[in-house]
Amino acid sequence: MSTTAARETKMRRDADWMRQPTDDRILEVLREEGNMTPRAVSREGEYPRVDATRDYAGGRLRELCRYGLVERVDRGLYRLTDDGRAYLDEELDASELDPVSTDNS
Helix, strand or coil, X not given: CXXXXXXXXXXXXXXCCCCCCHHHHHHHHHHHHCCECHHHHCCCCCCCCCCCCHHHHHHHHHHHHHCCCEEEEECXXXXXXXXXXXXXXXXXXXXHCCCCCCCCC
C-alpha cells in the first residue's frame, strides 16, 4: 500500500459543524486527561492544553456534547463518550451524527 493510500484509510472523518483542529484537540485532551472544565481545556487553565479561550472551549464542548462526542457530567464538567473515542480511533464518521436535544449541555 502506498503512503498516500495508507494516509487516506487512516483519517478521522469530521463533520461540517466541527471546527478543526480545535475540536480534535479538545477530544484528545479529554481522552488523555479525563473529565475537564472549559477552563482546564483552554489556554487559560493552569496548564494550557488547547489554543482557545475558556469561552470558546466551552462553546465547542457544548457543541461536541450536542452531537454525542462529549457528555456533561456536572455543571461545567465534561467527559469523552464512547462515540468520541470511536471518532478519535477513526471508527466513526462524525458527519453521520445527528444533533440531540440535551437538557444538560
